[in-house]
Amino acid sequence: MEHDEEEGLKWGKSTVETACPLDCPDNCTLAVSVERGKIVKIDGGTSHSLTNGYICAKVRNFADHVYGDDRLKYPAVRKGPKGKGELTRVSWDEALELIASKMRDVRERSGGEAILPLCYGGSNGMLTQDTTDAELFRRLGASRLARTVCAAPTGAANQALYGKMPGVTFQDYPQSKLIVIWGANPSSSSVHLVKLVREAQKNGAKLVVLDPRRTPLAKHADLHLRVHPGTDLVVALALHRYLFENGFADQRFLAEHTTGAEQLRAKAEPWTIERAAEISHLDPADLARFAEMWASISPAVMRCGWGLERNRNGGHAAMAILALPAVAGKFGVRGGGYSMSNSAAWKPYLKNWVDAEEPQTRIINMNQMGQALTDLRDPKIELVFVYNCNPVATLPDQNHLIRGLIREDLFTVVFDQVKTDTAMYADVVLPNTTFLESYDLAKSYGSYAMQMIKPVIDAVGESRSNMEVFSELAARLDLLPDRATEPESDVEILLNVLNHLPDEARDALTTKGIAIPPMGPSPVQFVDVFPRTSDGKVHLHPEDLPTLAPEGLYSYQPDPATEKYPLALISPASEKTISSMMGELRTRIAMLHMNAEDGAARGLEDEDAVRVFNDLGEVHCLVRLSTDIARGTVSLPKGLWRKSTMNRSTPNALAPDTLTDLGGGACFNDARVEVTKILDATFEGTTVSLYVPAPVDKSGTVH
Numbered sequence: 197m198e199h200d201e202e203e204g205l206k207w208g209k210s211t212v213e214t215a216c217p218l219d220c221p222d223n224c225t226l227a228v229s230v231e232r233g234k235i236v237k238i239d240g241g242t243s244h245s246l247t248n249g250y251i252c253a254k255v256r257n258f259a260d261h262v263y264g265d266d267r268l269k270y271p272a273v274r275k276g277p278k279g280k281g282e283l284t285r286v287s288w289d290e291a292l293e294l295i296a297s298k299m300r301d302v303r304e305r306s307g308g309e310a311i312l313p314l315c316y317g318g319s320n321g322m323l324t325q326d327t328t329d330a331e332l333f334r335r336l337g338a339s340r341l342a343r344t345v346c347a348a349p350t351g352a353a354n355q356a357l358y359g360k361m362p363g364v365t366f367q368d369y370p371q372s373k374l375i376v377i378w379g380a381n382p383s384s385s386s387v388h389l390v391k392l393v394r395e396a397q398k399n400g401a402k403l404v405v406l407d408p409r410r411t412p413l414a415k416h417a418d419l420h421l422r423v424h425p426g427t428d429l430v431v432a433l434a435l436h437r438y439l440f441e442n443g444f445a446d447q448r449f450l451a452e453h454t455t456g457a458e459q460l461r462a463k464a465e466p467w468t469i470e471r472a473a474e475i476s477h478l479d480p481a482d483l484a485r486f487a488e489m490w491a492s493i494s495p496a497v498m499r500c501g502w503g504l505e506r507n508r509n510g511g512h513a514a515m516a517i518l519a520l521p522a523v524a525g526k527f528g529v530r531g532g533g534y535s536m537s538n539s540a541a542w543k544p545y546l547k548n549w550v551d552a553e554e555p556q557t558r559i560i561n562m563n564q565m566g567q568a569l570t571d572l573r574d575p576k577i578e579l580v581f582v583y584n585c586n587p588v589a590t591l592p593d594q595n596h597l598i599r600g601l602i603r604e605d606l607f608t609v610v611f612d613q614v615k616t617d618t619a620m621y622a623d624v625v626l627p628n629t630t631f632l633e634s635y636d637l638a639k640s641y642g643s644y645a646m647q648m649i650k651p652v653i654d655a656v657g658e659s660r661s662n663m664e665v666f667s668e669l670a671a672r673l674d675l676l677p678d679r680a681t682e683p684e685s686d687v688e689i690l691l692n693v694l695n696h697l698p699d700e701a702r703d704a705l706t707t708k709g710i711a712i713p714p715m716g717p718s719p720v721q722f723v724d725v726f727p728r729t730s731d732g733k734v735h736l737h738p739e740d741l742p743t744l745a746p747e748g749l750y751s752y753q754p755d756p757a758t759e760k761y762p763l764a765l766i767s768p769a770s771e772k773t774i775s776s777m778m779g780e781l782r783t784r785i786a787m788l789h790m791n792a793e794d795g796a797a798r799g800l801e802d803e804d805a806v807r808v809f810n811d812l813g814e815v816h817c818l819v820r821l822s823t824d825i826a827r828g829t830v831s832l833p834k835g836l837w838r839k840s841t842m843n844r845s846t847p848n849a850l851a852p853d854t855l856t857d858l859g860g861g862a863c864f865n866d867a868r869v870e871v872t873k874i875l876d877a878t879f880e881g882t883t884v885s886l887y888v889p890a891p892v893d894k895s896g897t898v899h
């Protein structure tokens with residue numbers, strides 16, 4: 197006991213307040229208890245009013261990720277064939293020198309564009325991307341990446357209509373009398389909104405949920421519309437038609453604050469309630485009821501999620517949905533308007549902190565990474581640096597991507613916290629700190645808070661931060677910014693970014709750990725904040741907006757289902773992972789959710805082993821039959837790791853690499869599949885599975 201007390205004194209026992217930067221709108225304040233230098237508890241803090249002492253189970257258990265068996269602790273180089281993940285430990289000096297020399301060679305031989313940074317949100321902190329990484333890759337003249345795997349179509353829609361006007365904060369939802377949750381499941385990915393929606397319902401608000409699944413909130417909704425994936429656009433257009441045709445369009449608001457109302461009305465004109473209901477697999481009476489509610493109840497708020505963007509019509513669907521508060525005149529009152537991502541809320545107040553000019557090098561869309569790695573020439577990609585991202589688990593057309601990663605003439609660096617599916621193809625693996633081991637800033641996209649993140653434990657193993665590693669590489673390549681003569685530390689980078697914030701925000705972050713932008717914590721749309729478009733108006737039909745839809749803005753592209761592949765496969769966020777982060781902690785084979793009638797039609801029983809397939813690939817998993825999902829739709833979790841299926845192939849192997857109508861986004865929910873049972877046989881009274889895991893050939897393709 198005496199010894200323990202001494203140890204306690206030596207190491208200290210404390211609770212540190214920090215914040216969660218992970219890819220979730222809520223941006224909680226955290227209270228992290230540390231004992232003897234190790235995390236013993238992660239709980240909710242109270243500095244951010246939205247958190248209010250409560251956090252999700254994912255981050256409550258984040259220590260399992262920090263200290264888990266898959267955690268990368270040392271730099272290492274590949275010693276076996278690509279795909280095997282066999283590694284030999286090396287020193288940081290050896291690893292960085294190898295990477296720097298490869299970058300130098302590739303750049304001299306083929307030009308900077310033969311180098312590609314492949315990254316997305318990662319921990320989502322403001323310092324882990326677009327700081328020293330941008331300084332390095334810009335100075336190298338590397339190819340640029342279109343970071344489009346998520347939020348690109350909704351972002352393009354919000355930008356085009358409103359210039360990304362700040363949205364209704366979740367804390368204002370209890371003021372609403374009608375809440376529409378469209379393509380979002382806050383129970384999995386924004387838990388604090390659930391409580392506020394329930395509070396609004398207690399105050400008398402009506403709730404409408406649009407989702408092919410019976411989500412937890414859908415169970416409590418006054419109206420649940422099981423929209424068929426990819427048809428949200430026609431549902432929204434039918435509402436517009438109803439508003440215009442029945443005298444519910446707010447003509448005064450439209451005349452004063454919008455452009456393009458007449459063109460939008462014309463695009464909506466063909467979409468009667470009956471026609472839209474038939475295409476979207478809805479009961480026309482339910483759709484008519486939704487239209488009546490939206491027309492007649494105020495304050496009304498539209499929570500536009502990201503589920504509706506992941507298909508060929510996703511950008512126009514988001515535009516049509518975001519246009520509904522304008523046409524129905526829902527703005528100008530607390531609890532009325534729309535919520536989308538608030539990630540741009542701070543933009544007018546932030547100065548650029550990257551010194552290097554952005555070179556006009558080619559742009560590669562990350563949703564077509566398989567094609568980029570196998571087909572691009574002049575120059576072909578010779579070096580890919582993967583960070584903040586696990587592309588094998590998160591990008592479309594998985595088998596094509598793996599064919600690219602397996603190229604012997606491709607040098608791949610993976611810089612991550614754990615040994616991901618992508619790390620299995622790496623030539624060099626670098627261990628990365630988590631947000632509990634280094635400084636960062638976290639900007640909420642659900643509320644308006646910006647919070648300071650502090651290291652609460654020492655870096656695990658030899659892991660290092662993004663800022664440090666990219667700065668060190670820049671130094672080795674003689675590409676440091678003018679402000680630095682040697683590699684910059686995390687604290688120096690933090691101070692540099694803080695110095696580019698408004699004085700008040702910087703002071704609030706350094707003294708209280710949390711800052712709010714000058715417009716305040718809960719602005720009312722069209723009272724405190726207005727569209728950030730060129731003329732301050734809502735552009736309901738932005739004429740020069742580039743679109744891939746052959747027939748122009750708001751045109752519907754039909755369902756890609758065929759007789760061979762009739763089922764729509766969706767892969768929504770789950771309660772276990774944040775995108776693919778923490779996917780290594782899943783221990784069970786994934787369940788395909790399927791409507792019981794669709795299952796019966798295929799002779800399936802609950803928990804059968806099934807083969808989900810199309811021409812791009814196949815996934816072997818178990819099936820869960822219920823009425824919690826609409827007929828014609830099946831669902832597997834987003835961000836699955838390969839070990840979570842029986843044949844090491846995930847839903848991304850079934851997703852096409854086609855692009856959305858706006859923004860170059862991913863079309864995960866355009867995967868159309870068939871499902872069959874993997875047969876069992878009974879032998880002397882014992883059931884024997886005839887399932888044999890499909891082999892993976894040299895190209896990485898699963899057969």
Ligand code: SF4
Nearest residue numbers: 216220223224252255
């Ligand atoms: S993932 Fe979201 S809900 Fe969970 S702790 Fe982070 S911000 Fe809060």
